[in-house]
Amino acid sequence: MNPTAMNASRLSAVRGEIVHFLADPAADPRALEHFADGVLIVRDGHVAECGPAAALLAKLPSGTPLADHRGRLILPGFVDTHVHYPQTDIIASHGEQLLEWLENYTFPAERRFADPAHAAEVAGFFCDELLRNGTTTAAAFATVHPASVEALFAAAQARRMRLITGKVLMDRNCPEFLRDTAETGYAESRALIERWHNRDRLLYAITPRFAPTSTPAQMALAGRLFREHPGVFLQSHLAENRAEVDWVARLHPEARSYLDVYERAGQLGMRALFAHCLWLDDTDRRRMAERGAAMSFCPTSNLFLGSGLFDLRRARALGVRVGLGTDVGGGTSLSMLQTLNEAYKVLQLGGQSLSAASGFHLATLGGAHSLYLDDRIGNFAPGKEADFVVLDPRATPLLARRSAGCTTLEERLFVLMMLGDDRVVAATHVMGVPM
Incomplete structure (x- = not known):
């Protein structure tokens, strides 16, 4: 943790595959927002903007720090x-x-x-x-x-x-x-x-x-x-x-x-x-x-x-x-990934199923909603506190091999949910600052 960086008031950005939720995907199939090549812009520890890289990179002032995580997924903390x-x-x-x-x-x-x-x-x-x-x-x-x-x-x-x-x-x-x-x-x-x-x-x-x-x-x-x-x-x-x-x-x-x-x-x-x-x-x-x-x-x-x-x-x-x-x-x-792994199995035993979208919603915006904090955390809506995690789908040989065969985002998220653990977490940012 860098105390100087923690106190810095500045613009920064992170690039990668962005996944977050605008609502509960169990109730609204349009709830998941996905930018295969996306940029998250952070100002003073809060989300300033989130969207496709092609549109947002051009808006960044010259010299803005940009962390490049292409090939990895960026989700809310x-x-x-x-x-x-x-x-x-x-x-x-x-x-x-x-x-x-x-x-x-x-x-x-x-x-x-x-x-x-x-x-x-x-x-x-x-x-x-x-x-x-x-x-x-x-x-x-x-x-x-x-x-x-x-x-x-x-x-x-x-x-x-x-x-x-x-x-x-x-x-x-x-x-x-x-x-x-x-x-x-x-x-x-x-x-x-x-x-x-x-x-x-x-x-x-x-x-x-x-x-x-x-x-x-x-x-x-x-x-x-x-x-x-x-x-x-x-x-x-x-x-x-x-x-x-x-x-x-x-x-x-x-x-x-x-x-x-x-x-x-x-x-x-x-x-x-x-x-x-x-x-x-x-x-x-x-x-x-x-x-x-x-x-x-x-x-x-x-x-x-x-x-x-x-x-x-x-x-x-x-x-x-x-x-x-x-x-x-x-x-x-x-590990919330390991916890989602077991959640899927518990629900299977009860004759229920947990999609990857519903699982990751539960671990992010759903959890924030349960705590009445979804006005502050849980997704990348402008003004939210910029807490996010970077997940590496190639963190282990098995994950890399299995992920390479996936054809949809849902499948890739499900593989992360079932095979992922702390090794998948490439970076964690709190209020926009890497920890």
Whole structure:
């Protein structure tokens, strides 16, 4: 990262094969915009113009820096709508389902984030890994420790990333060393909101881990924070695992469903983001759509922890906002390409299909839409923040061989989705600057 370049206010451009979305291709076949030889012009970190090279090169002032990526694809930066940065060091830990995973791996790992130095070191590594994989925006969990939130915000701010995070709230059914109270959780969250929300590209998310680890008093205060601070986010987990769903039913016999627990606490609405959403009925899905809440589809985690299969067809049919999440460390890769690979397989098992266009939309503009950020990121419309990724379809011998035989853009994108990983990412730009 070049600090001088980061602060530069100038015009620049990048040339290559440009692919982005103007809408959801599942609903509008004209949604994908493609320039086989395109130019993206960036001014002061924002998209100035995007179009065919023949037209735009002639408009560039003499001496404008031009990065030449012909033979590679340029797409908007990937959007990861659910990931746990404190679980970076327990990714690929063997053999548990959700509740055992928390006890045996997650909680011991999160204990270490009481140390600000440890939090800062992991946060820096985590942000660098996101960028190395082409992810420029993420909604991430921290831990119960305010220092863990400070560390991640600081790391993202230094890299000019758009990042959403917040202090985890847990005042029951968790180890004492990770337990706060309803009152301290509220006060610490409010102080973090005042310090970090809307600072540069940073946004705060009120973060009850999930209903079983917060008392009704803490859930109510989290809902109060959500009302008191318009524009903040709320993130949690919902209906990931059958044993978890049964546990919630025992803890909350008054509630119609797991989702109803959040709604009763005032936590359902615009900018509320719930990971997994596997074991829901259509009443819950309709309620999420009506209230403007979003789901994060986390396929690698759902497979790794044996949780279940996401129903994208029903979510779309009922109008629910959906983004894609890696959910590391239950998820097994920070690569959104690998996550799309597993999303395709999960949907195949459920008798559904995911086109390459729909997959890449989900990872870019769709994710931005689920986070209510599609006015700022997600495509190359003029004025958007110029976050983008350069993908090399010849990054590996197999990819190069398979891509050479492709006859359509859809086929080439599908091959990238199924065979691609971090090796495909030739460059990641944040606000127009290579990282």
